[in-house]
Amino acid sequence: MVVQGNIVDILNKRIFKGAVTVKDGKVHSVQEENHTKKGYILPYFVDAHIHIESSMLVPSEFAKIAVTHGTVATVSDPHEIANVLGVQGVNFMIENGKKVPLKFNFGAPSCVPATSFESAGATIDAEDVKRLMENPEIKYLAEMMNYPRVLFDDEEVLKKIQYAKDNDKPIDGHAPGLRGEAISKYIAAGMSTDHECYDYEEALEKLLKGMKVLIREGSAAKNFDALIDLLPEHYENIMFCSDDKHPDDLLEGHINQLCERAVVKGMDVFKVLQVACINPVKHYDLEVGLLQKGDPADFIVVQDLQQFKVLETYIDGKLVAKNGNSLVPHVDFEVLNNFNTNPKKISDFEFCSTAKKIRVIEAVDGALVTNQITATSLIKAGNLLSNTEKDILKMTVVNRYQNARPSVAFIKNFGIKEGAIASSVGHDSHNIIAVGVSDEMICKAVNLVIENRGGVCAVTATDQKIVPLPVAGIMSDQPAVIIGEAYAALDAMAKQMGSKLQAPYMSLSFMALLVIPSLKLSDKGLFDGESFQFTSLEIH
16 A cells, blocks of 8 residues: 655654555555645644543544544553542453554553542552553553642552652652652652642743653643743644543544644744644653654554644554545444442432631633632521522432432532532542532432433533433543534533533532642542642531
């Protein structure tokens, strides 16, 4: 097979008319050749850090859409399903991913459960990590989110890090806002990357101290604008990632969109493509071709180097996508789950109080971080209520793994004026999270999720919609296009109910992410991410 076009030699910063000859799935030759073809041939795009589960698709369905955008490989942390099903969940992701051409590169989850302040469905301890690290299909130790334990020299955490070093595998970091001597110690412990930089100065410090910085642009957390100006000078140590990508966003584009945005800003296309295509392969030692003789024949053809519209995607010499149409076949798979809680009563969500003031989580649109603010209580018959006029809404986290009383808090900026929304995608432990205008609506939404053994939903007094997620309670068993369209309709319903957030369900899912400051809610209670301990809802 011969593919002609304008060949983009990223490392040597040149473009020439030529042809790529493929034999037995390998690049046989890359030669200059005069022809009239107009497309541009380049290696492909890599998402340098993603939780496939957050697309609500199993890997084989994720692959169908990703290849249409020129994504050939991912560096994938199966942390989400691991918190539900442990090593069994990690193996599910690996085996399902192997059934399709896209080159998934999974890591060993380092923080399962993420903290001791929440209820997860499983545990992955240091000995589990040791066994995973010895598996050649595990490429790295996934994000070490519990950075306080690294800084405190926790024995169990240091064992996990050492097992990665023993197997000569990279270690991903996760240290939002960490600066100064603390970040220096964190890096010295072995952390090689960070995708959690808030701003330019934080990212620059980490780069100068030897870390690779990942510019993240996901469905909820968006750091591209804050960090992209680092690329021209530091492109050799930067990568692109999405971290979390909801299905409707994935249908629109992937890493190709970040390349387009960077080029629009006037950045050197070769530097941009090194960030998007080359750096992840080198850093993680991925078994993916780089358009060199003898490499696996992994490459894409794009229409131009401005919009990066993908015309063709090849993996191991096989055409897997053409003109936006995926050629990746459907594969069957076993549906695994871990949902063991009974339906709830309206009274379960009551919070009896006489406090005049309460602590409130302030959601920040487009960010994982939250603020902690104070609000005046609204109390009726001794029960704290949502105050829709001031956009102070009751929220809950419900343990999905056993029967327990739901935890309750209040949140600002969701903007809902009627009904409630709920989700069993609740980072990191994936308990049920709901926000609503009343206890009745919250209960209705939570029970709809329980009834379906997982899902994302919206309910009002007269309507309800749910996208069922039967695979571990966090992924669908349906094709990507179906789930993408269904999720888009659900997102639209949440916004019709009053939410002004860009991605209300993605934002909702992170309100239980305790390792990101400042104030979050777990199934065990309100949690202060700054002091890393529980705090009280009431202010007396």
